[in-house]
Amino acid sequence: MELSFEKYLKEKTALPDSAINTIKGLAIPLTVNKNEFLLQPGEVCRHKIFVETGLLRTFSIGDDGNEHTLQLSPELSWTLDVESYDCETPTRINIGAIEPSNVLLWRKADFNTLLHELPLLKKYSEQVISNNIYFSRQRILTTLGGTPKDKYEEFTQRFPHLLSRLPLRIIASYLGISVKTLTRIRHAQLHP
The missing domain is CATH 1.10.10 (Arc Repressor Mutant, subunit A)
Incomplete structure (x- = not known):
């Protein structure tokens, strides 16, 4: 049976099997229980996260104790705290599992190497980032108006x-x- 991440890459990119195997080979598989965290305030986000199965949520907790959900990440989606990951600074957000989830993690140095060595992955990564920016802008407009x-x-x-x-x-x-x-x-x- 073909794993969902491999199938996902084959559907979304023109990456050859050898490149997909290289990407998968650098991934750290992890099973996350319901209500378990992958990232909490004060920690540095050191991994890109791909959700193979399950559902993750990126959220913050305000001074008043209210939760503010920033992103929902169901199966076959990516997540991370971009600011913490890029700047290597402590995060202010949580990334936690709403359901039991199987995820793949890539260390920043490993993923940067993949982007450098695999131009098709870099191109696809840029498309994912652009799509997230477009969606975030639309969400902000709806939230404000x-x-x-x-x-x-x-x-x-x-x-x-x-x-x-x-x-x-x-x-x-x-x-x-x-x-x-x-x-x-x-x-x-x-x-x-």
Whole structure:
């Protein structure tokens, strides 16, 4: 059986099998339990993370104790704290598992070597970064100018497969609204 990461790279890139094997060979496989953290405030993000199975969440906790979900990373997606990783400074965020997850980690030096030696991987990596920037910009615009209903509708369009996998408190923290508001929106959709 072909592993999901290898299948993912074959579908997304034109990398030959030998390059895929090289990339996979430098990966550190890790199983993460539900509610276990890969990164916590004060630590330096030292790895790029690919989610093979499961679901991760990148979030911060405000001074008031409220959680603010910045990113959801389901299977076949990448995550890291870019600022901490690039600048090698302590992070202010958490990356934790919402579900039991299997991930692959690459040390920064190893991944930089791969990018240097494999131009097709570098090109694909740049596409992933660009797509994340485009999505983040759209999310910021919706967050700043959209109603709670607009935010929820955009979420359901982007992540329909996650609705049944996420507790309401995490969806609400991703949208920047209260659980009470989210419950009211969902109730109105079910009972027009």
